[in-house]
Amino acid sequence: MSLLTKSAFAAVALACLGANAQPVITDGVVTDPAGRTLYVFDKDEPNVSHCAGKCLDAWPAYVADAAAGAEVHSAATRLSSGNTKQWAWKGKPLYYFVGDAAPGQRAGDGSGGVWHIVQPPSSRLLPSVSNGYTY
Numbered sequence: 450m451s452l453l454t455k456s457a458f459a460a461v462a463l464a465c466l467g468a469n470a471q472p473v474i475t476d477g478v479v480t481d482p483a484g485r486t487l488y489v490f491d492k493d494e495p496n497v498s499h500c501a502g503k504c505l506d507a508w509p510a511y512v513a514d515a516a517a518g519a520e521v522h523s524a525a526t527r528l529s530s531g532n533t534k535q536w537a538w539k540g541k542p543l544y545y546f547v548g549d550a551a552p553g554q555r556a557g558d559g560s561g562g563v564w565h566i567v568q569p570p571s572s573r574l575l576p577s578v579s580n581g582y583t584y
Contacts, residue, residue, distance in 0.1 A: 472511065472525050472536050472543060476553070479538050479567035484552030487511055487536075487543040491563040495540040496528055508557070508564065510535045511543040524569065538567050 470482045479487045488508065492499045500508055513527040513534040527534045528542055536543045546557030546564070558566045 471513075472538060474569055477568055478555070479543070479569065480552070481511065481545075485545060486549055486553070486555045486557070486566055487538070488546055488557050488564050489538065489541040489567055490544065491565070493542050496526075496537060496542075498528070498535060498542040500542070500544060507547050508544040509547065511545060512536070538569075541567070543567070 472479050472487055473482055474480070475484050481487065490498075490500050490504075490508065498510065500510070510533070513536045524539045526537045526540065528537050544564075546560070548554075548556040555566055557564050
């Protein structure tokens with residue numbers, strides 16, 4: 450199977466899993482809406498992916514539909530590379546890991562020392578307010 454065929458197959462498979470929808474936060478990590486873990490690559494630059502060829506075979510890009518995500522999280526953006534759009538988190542392109550067979554798996558975290566799950570800072574609870582005083 451050629452690289453182009455593999456890439457096309459992977460894109461179709463991921464699209465069926467909702468790959469075009471905006472990233473969300475599930476159990477403290479950034480995922481797709483189906484709960485599949487998303488990763489960032491240390492070798493990428495802000496808003497630029499450096500994962501290509503065999504890298505994309507193991508780490509498929511989390512592609513974005515131009516119309517997806519009307520209410521996008523403030524940290525999520527869509528990067529353009531030719532006709533392809535890829536989701537990014539705070540400017541870091543997002544990827545799946547082919548070793549994660551099911552939602553919630555995080556087998557790619559720390560791979561090669563350059564692949565990491567995205568863990569946004571937890572939202573802080575606001576102090577309780579009563580009678581104008583904070584406690």
